Structure formats: C-alpha cells, structure tokens
Amino acid sequence: MAYNVYRVEYRLGFQDPLMPAGERFHNVLFVETDANGDGRILHVIGAIADVNGMRFEEKVGKRPEDSNTYHRKHYLGQIPADQYEALIQLMHSVPAPPRQRIFDSRAMGWVQCKPDGSLYQPGETVPPYMKCTEWVLDRAIPALQQSGFLYPDGIPQEQSVTKTKQTQGDTSEWTWDEARQKYYYYNYATQEYVWSD
Incomplete structure (x- = not known):
C-alpha cells in the first residue's frame, strides 16, 4: 500500500507586511492516507517572533480541495504506507524556522533579529526570512527526497512479467x-x- 504525498498551498487570512511584495501562501506537506482524499498535514506553525520560533506539527487533514482556503497542490510522489512513521520522525528532525523578528522599542516597530533575539549590527549579513514556505521548499522536501522512501514516479508495481x-x-x-x-x-x-x- 502506498500514500500519495503533495505540497499544498492554502490562502492566508492576511499577508505579512514585513515580507517581500507578492502573495504568499501557507505551505504544507499533505499525505493522502484515506481513499476519500483525506490524510495528514505536516507543517510548521507558530510565529517567527515567538521566542522559540516555529514548530513542527502533524494533524488530521481533510481533502485539500474541500478547504475554502485551498489554492493549489503539487504531487511529490508516493511513500510506502509502512514508512509513514519514519516520515514523521524525519520531519521532526528537520529544523523549524527559528525566532527571526523582535519588537525594537527604539525603532518602535518589528525588526529582524538573530535566533537569540539580538539585533543585527551594521555590516552584518541579514538572511532572508524563513517561514512555512521556505521550510517546506528548502528543508522538508529536500529531506524527504534524500530519505530514500519517496518515489516521485510512484512506488513500483509488480508488472505482469x-x-x-x-x-x-x-x-x-x-x-x-x-x-x-x-x-x-x-x-x-x-x-x-x-x-x-
């Protein structure tokens, strides 16, 4: 038995004004575990202003297309059903986005910070923000692709010969x-x- 794995994009209630221009979506990995299209959502939640940053969450999910915030889904491949728990362990090991923003009372606004909450000094390279989209695209999907249990073309089926x-x-x-x-x-x-x- 195999489960289909997708990257799913959901529309956000509002856009983060401190992010670069352009519409952003909440990105998740979706593992289709049920014949009716329902499954499990694997994503990061929380805020980059939280002291501990964001954190990984696994939860039950309805068929993505049934959500009123559904935007699009992208097929990634299949995993053997018996590897699902290994997938969850793998996703737990993928570092979630750390704290990256703090309220600066001198500037009277939110500014980018290091994970420990200290401010970047003049001349220091300030990295781009990492949120759910970057976690999925730059960390979770590459980890899944390198794991050996994602089959982009589907799990090989027994052929007649x-x-x-x-x-x-x-x-x-x-x-x-x-x-x-x-x-x-x-x-x-x-x-x-x-x-x-």
Missing part, C-alpha cells in the same frame, strides 16, 4: 519496471527497493 536475474551466484526474483526501464526487488531486511544498474 517477472524475470529472474543471476546475481553473484544466487538467483533472486527481480521485477521489471517499465517506466524506469530497470529491474528491482524489495529487500525486506533493509526495508528498501533495490534497483539494477
């Missing part, structure tokens, strides 16, 4: 994947697919 391939004196059952034009088998010991060269 299974061929036997000779490997190092042992005979192993290999299956031909038409889309990738390669043989593969599932290694139960390591819980991963092994692909031919």
